[in-house]
Amino acid sequence: MAARKAPAEPLLVILGSTGTGKSELAVELATRFKGEIINSDAMQLYNGLPIITNKISQEERHGIQHHLLGHIPLDDAPWDVEDFKSEATKVIREIRGRGNLPILVGGTQYYVDPLLFKDVILDDVQIDPSLSFPILEQPTDVLLEELKKVDPIMAERWHPNDRRKIQRSLEIYLHTGKPASELYAEQEKRKAAVAQEPGTSQPWEKLLFWVYSERDVLTARLDSRVDKMLGAGLLDEVQELFDMKRNKAAEGQILNMTKGIWQSIGYKQFEPYMAAREEGKDEADLEKIKSNALEEMKAATRRYANYQTRWIRLKQIPRLKEQGPEAFGSLYLVDSTDVSKFKANVIEPAAEITSKFLAGESRPVPTELSELAREVLTRVSEPPPKDIPCKRTCEICQTVCVTEQAWQRHIKSAGHKRVMKKKKRLALVPVDKTPDNHSDSEASSDPDVTSIFAT
Structure with a gap:
């Protein structure tokens, strides 16, 4: 890979699902390269509850300064993306001002993305904290109905239970007077214009490590960790x-x-x-x-780990590729599957790559770091097919799908087939039409009869 200039404003970012060893790698790199760590885990923002939130202990920090860890009271509202971006940007600036290296680590990937990519959260939308809109505190179904009135395009896009996205779209409209769908369309035009103008993009000065463990091993590790949490005072x-x-x-x-x-x-x-x-x-x-x-x-815990990996694969990697080969080439997968080889497989290669990154020296190609890196990065580098917006409701299962792909997954799912099979079986049960001595109230109280009539 070609040599680069030493980054003027370097940022290290450590990604990965829970239980892979992100914090351990962050501390080691901070120790070797005068780093300070910024937490980007939403639950670890809260003060207290170190077991439930899986905070790194004081002993494990080895004296390294950790920011935004145990930062807000337990009864505070969660930070939204703008809150986190604003505070983290301030902390990063202060770390660089001390001549140290900022290292961002944590599992809440939608906190990480605005620090990596421009326009992820519509940076030009100004939210005035002095303005209060009581409608935003209403139940989700009320928010959705209001969004349908002012921005039907966005209302159609979101799942009716996805309160965060529905609320955010309505909030954008209330603060700007313009539908979020219109602002997103303008954002896409800006991206296209920048892509056609060479030399207008900012230099990419970020280095990313994806700490990765193979699924079966990680599953066993996570199960064991939960058992230990219970024994430790959960x-x-x-x-x-x-x-x-x-x-x-x-x-x-x-x-x-x-x-x-x-x-x-x-x-x-x-x-x-x-x-x-x-x-x-x-x-x-x-x-x-x-x-x-x-x-x-x-x-x-296992579902959350899968969700974090999917976010990296389906959200962050495509965004890195949009930035160009330099950005995508800054993502290195380090293999933490075997914890007994963590130093050899994770720490040492990451430290060597970081040293070259900070010095502006040529670095290895990410796919050449290990066999697992080659396999995973090659597989995920293929762009996933874009979801086709298409909201449908399965009346049988009472399930709402917002894309064609989700609909196809649902109708092929075991749950849907099970319900369909049950419905067909009940439909074949003969209904005795001859008069009997049962009253209407008696018939309706029979669970089998009720289920037949219900279908």
């Missing part, structure tokens, strides 16, 4: 949140359980156990509820 933290919720309710506060710290993996799963324990359920029932909660937490 339930004490769940109890703390449970008490906080109860106290807020006693004060007449209505909490939004779909936002903020309440979305942390662990609390949602174990809340029923806390409620059952408070009700005085017997030990056998409690143990069963606790066991179910543990399995649900493991499943939620």
Whole structure:
């Protein structure tokens, strides 16, 4: 790869799903290259609850300064993308002012993207914090109906349960007086214009490491980590949140359980156990509820890891490719599958590449770093087919799909086929039309008969 100039404003970004070793790599690179770490994990922004939020311990930080970690009170509203970008940009500027290297690490990828790519969140849209729009606090279905009036294009694009996107589109309209769909169209025109004008783009001065573990190994590792969290005092933290919720309710506060710290993996799963324990359920029932909660937490953790990997593959890599070969060539996959070889497979190659990056020296081609890097980066470099917007509702399953691809996945899914099979089976059950001695109320109370008539 051709040599580059030493970056004037370097930024290291460490990506990857939970449990792959991002924090360990960040600390090691910060130690070697005078770095300071900026947290980009939404749950780790909150102060306290180190087990539920998986915060790196003081011992594991090895004296490295960590920013935006334990930064806001537990009862604060979650930061939106603009809040994070503004604060992180300020911190990055301060780190560079001290002559140190900013290293961004964390699992909330939609926090990371605005620091990498221009126009991801419509940077030219100014949100005036002095303006208050009570409509934005209404239930999601109310927001969607309002959005349909002012921006039907965006309303059609979003899933009816996707409150964050619906609210954001409506917020843009309320603050600017222009539909978000119109602003996004203007954004695409700007991107196309820049692409046609050589020499107008800013130099790419970012280096990205994707810490990657193969799925089967990572699944076992995550399950084991959840077991360790339970042994380390997870339930004490769940109890703390449970008490906080109860106290807020006693004060007449209505909490939004779909936002903020309440979305942390662990609390949602174990809340029923806390409620059952408070009700005085017997030990056998409690143990069963606790066991179910543990399995649900493991499943939620695995789903989250998959979601993080999908975001990198389907969102960040295409955006890197849009920036050009230099940006895409700045993404290095390091293999953390074997934890016993973490130093050899992750730390040492990352440190060598970082050294060359900071010195402006030529670096290896990312696909030549390892066999796994070649396999994964080659596979994900192919652009995924673009989703075709097409909102459809499966009346049988009561499921809404917003793209043709999602619709095809749904109708081919095991769940849909199971419901269809049940419906056909019920349709074949003969209905006895001869008079009998059953009253209408008796017939309607029969679950089998009710299900037949319901279909």
